Amino acid sequence: MSNGPVKGLDALKRMLWEENPVIGQILGICSALAVTNLVKNTMVMCLGLIFTLIMSCLTVSLMRNVIPRRVRMIIQVLIIAAYVIFIKIVLDAFLPEISNELGPYVGLIITNCIVMGRTEGYAMANKPFDAVLDGLGAGIGYSLVLLPIAMIREPLGLGTFFGVQVIPSDWTKWNMMVIAPSGFFALATYIWIVRALKSGGEKR
Amino acid sequence: MDIQNVHPFVIFFAAITTNNILLTNFLGMCSFLAVSKDLKSSLGLGAAVIFVSTFTAPINWLVYHKLLVPYELEYLQYIAFIIVIAAFVQIIEMVIERVSTLLYLTLGIFLPLITVNCAILGCALFLVIRQYTFMQSIAYGLGAGTGWALAIAALAGIRSRMEKKSKVIPELDGAGIALVITGIIAMAFIGFSGIVRIN
Numbered sequence: 389m390s391n392g393p394v395k396g397l398d399a400l401k402r403m404l405w406e407e408n409p410v411i412g413q414i415l416g417i418c419s420a421l422a423v424t425n426l427v428k429n430t431m432v433m434c435l436g437l438i439f440t441l442i443m444s445c446l447t448v449s450l451m452r453n454v455i456p457r458r459v460r461m462i463i464q465v466l467i468i469a470a471y472v473i474f475i476k477i478v479l480d481a482f483l484p485e486i487s488n489e490l491g492p493y494v495g496l497i498i499t500n501c502i503v504m505g506r507t508e509g510y511a512m513a514n515k516p517f518d519a520v521l522d523g524l525g526a527g528i529g530y531s532l533v534l535l536p537i538a539m540i541r542e543p544l545g546l547g548t549f550f551g552v553q554v555i556p557s558d559w560t561k562w563n564m565m566v567i568a569p570s571g572f573f574a575l576a577t578y579i580w581i582v583r584a585l586k587s588g589g590e591k592r
Numbered sequence: 593m594d595i596q597n598v599h600p601f602v603i604f605f606a607a608i609t610t611n612n613i614l615l616t617n618f619l620g621m622c623s624f625l626a627v628s629k630d631l632k633s634s635l636g637l638g639a640a641v642i643f644v645s646t647f648t649a650p651i652n653w654l655v656y657h658k659l660l661v662p663y664e665l666e667y668l669q670y671i672a673f674i675i676v677i678a679a680f681v682q683i684i685e686m687v688i689e690r691v692s693t694l695l696y697l698t699l700g701i702f703l704p705l706i707t708v709n710c711a712i713l714g715c716a717l718f719l720v721i722r723q724y725t726f727m728q729s730i731a732y733g734l735g736a737g738t739g740w741a742l743a744i745a746a747l748a749g750i751r752s753r754m755e756k757k758s759k760v761i762p763e764l765d766g767a768g769i770a771l772v773i774t775g776i777i778a779m780a781f782i783g784f785s786g787i788v789r790i791n
Binding site for chain 2: 466
């Protein structure tokens, strides 16, 4: 991961495409696969991750001069965990059903490597403003991968979109699309398409 | 069937096959994709995961049921679990370093990776959500670790073979093809469903 003098909006932009955390760096795959069988859950998960990223990047960046280097990892994890607990409590209060369905995956934002990667790789060495933009970019980049995958998996697998029936009920549901293996195949295909587009762009 | 009455061995078996933590719950994917390039280091990481998950699952069970529940601090579970895991890994690292240099060289380098391996934290969260008993949580920790190690060994074996024998489309090379292989392994594991069912 390069830590060049990337500042401001460039820090945000590069996360969306060039250094997209999921496609480019293969981070945060766990939740990318697990929650993408329902668009609604994916949406909540993405918002949760964006919130965690922004807040923990901001906090780590503000504290970057007082965190001792030796224990920085554990401090970062604790900061992230604090925000994830906040998300969990909010979800339990306002969207208990989704919170139930997501189950452990909300808590697993803590070990989502994207968050650790951004705090350790960027926020520890940069000013709060840039760190927030960087975190926001990484979160949006993550959502840009998850949402399209969910939008394909849910209609094909359940015939619904956002919980609403969109495909006529005589459609034979592809049960395959909502269970585990299709998650792997969908993400692989997505990576394939994006990389093909990228290398096509380079040739031109 | 009431979950408390399920024999720990059944939980152990289910955690390896039908509820494989990697292939059905997608946990621990990052290190799974990063380390699975050669068989030797993936076996080392697999062993480390088995070890840590077997011990942290019951410890986390004790922390949750004997410490957090009596004081109604359940909402602190994430922080508690992550501290337990990080502390355990740190202590084990120091002990191994002292006791055996050989073991440290094979296992030690993987231990720091494990603190942020979501399979271990996922294990702790699942045993709370599924309301396992103490014995069941030991069996679950052991089973989840074993299942994870099995999956990474399988993928590493296939990948090292493929590197020599087959040509992959350049765009799909690396992570892409690893995901496709994992998907096929996951399909094979669906064959186990129906043997045991634990939710």
